[in-house]
Amino acid sequence: MYLIYGESYRLLEEEITKIVKNNTNIVTMDLSVSTLEDVIGEATYVSMFQEKKFLIVKNATFFTSAKSKEEDQEILFKYMENPVSLTTIIFTTYDKVDARKKVYKEFAKKYKVISVSNLSLNDLMTKVRDYCFQNKFKIDNETNTYILNACGNHYDLAYNELNKIFLYYKEPQLIKLQDVKEIVSKALVDNNFKFVEAVINKNSKLALKLLDDLYTLKVDPIALLMLLAREYRLMYSVSNLMRNGFHKNDIAKNLSLQEWQIDKILKETSTYYEDDLKTYLKELASVDYKIKSGAGDKFLELKTFLLKAL
Numbered sequence: 001m002y003l004i005y006g007e008s009y010r011l012l013e014e015e016i017t018k019i020v021k022n023n024t025n026i027v028t029m030d031l032s033v034s035t036l037e038d039v040i041g042e043a044t045y046v047s048m049f050q051e052k053k054f055l056i057v058k059n060a061t062f063f064t065s066a067k068s069k070e071e072d073q074e075i076l077f078k079y080m081e082n083p084v085s086l087t088t089i090i091f092t093t094y095d096k097v098d099a100r101k102k103v104y105k106e107f108a109k110k111y112k113v114i115s116v117s118n119l120s121l122n123d124l125m126t127k128v129r130d131y132c133f134q135n136k137f138k139i140d141n142e143t144n145t146y147i148l149n150a151c152g153n154h155y156d157l158a159y160n161e162l163n164k165i166f167l168y169y170k171e172p173q174l175i176k177l178q179d180v181k182e183i184v185s186k187a188l189v190d191n192n193f194k195f196v197e198a199v200i201n202k203n204s205k206l207a208l209k210l211l212d213d214l215y216t217l218k219v220d221p222i223a224l225l226m227l228l229a230r231e232y233r234l235m236y237s238v239s240n241l242m243r244n245g246f247h248k249n250d251i252a253k254n255l256s257l258q259e260w261q262i263d264k265i266l267k268e269t270s271t272y273y274e275d276d277l278k279t280y281l282k283e284l285a286s287v288d289y290k291i292k293s294g295a296g297d298k299f300l301e302l303k304t305f306l307l308k309a310l
Contacts, residue, residue, distance in 0.1 A: 008119075015116060030058045054087075135166055146177060147180060192219065195211060225288050248266075
């Protein structure tokens with residue numbers, strides 16, 4: 001058995017591939033829709049052909065700080081005493097494991113735990129270069145850096161953009177920077193700001209849709225919280241300064257903004273009370289604390305805030 005955890009979908013998949021290799025008898029289950037009892041049932045089932053089986057179990061959050069049922073853990077403990085030799089179980093989770101939990105401690109004593117760390121910039125550049133090479137493309141450092149910057153140094157997003165680039169060229173060749181600037185989706189950067197704009201404009205339907213899209217892209221909710229907090233803080237500051245008799249050009253200098261930005265913020269602020277803005281800032285600070293202390297799920301906490309604020 002294995003436990004693999006990390007934030008990158010692609011890196012997790014690469015670790016799974018190393019274990020599975022060329023085997024084709026693979027079963028995938030998800031603990032967000034199945035139970036651990038279902039998983040153990042599948043693990044103990046062996047076909048009449050006695051084939052080696054790989055069972056990939058996603059969202060194994062019972063290894064993390066998330067709450068889990070004691071009876072589920074007991075099912076796993078019992079299986080660990082007498083596992084099926086033909087079945088290899090690979091548990092995965094995107095959340096950090098809780099090393100204090102009994103289930104983690106017992107698992108780690110007998111089986112392998114693989115932590116997939118976020119990659120450094122040098123490692124990311126090597127990954128991009130290697131993936132291009134695998135597909136018979138060449139890429140220089142400047143173009144490589146541009147792609148990673150556009151993707152926020154996010155390996156999964158860079159991987160997706162590279163696939164778009166390969167399709168654009170149709171056949172292997174040198175990837176040119178001027179082409180990449182046209183191909184790489186500006187939405188990777190713009191979507192964050194579109195999300196913030198939808199929240200500020202109280203467009204709940206669009207904000208929640210964009211949040212789901214950003215969840216799929218595994219954008220860090222902390223970055224979204226910071227952008228939202230910054231916008232609310234500016235709105236509160238501009239509103240407060242205007243109420244105290246400051247002119248727009250003075251406010252712009254004071255906040256290091258352009259006058260057109262002040263006009264935009266004033267338009268947004270017109271639908272808010274100052275007390276509401278203070279409340280939202282306090283709530284965002286609370287959400288930020290819960291996420292960073294491990295007391296709440298990142299996207300769930302952010303979505304809960306949106307449902308209240310919108």
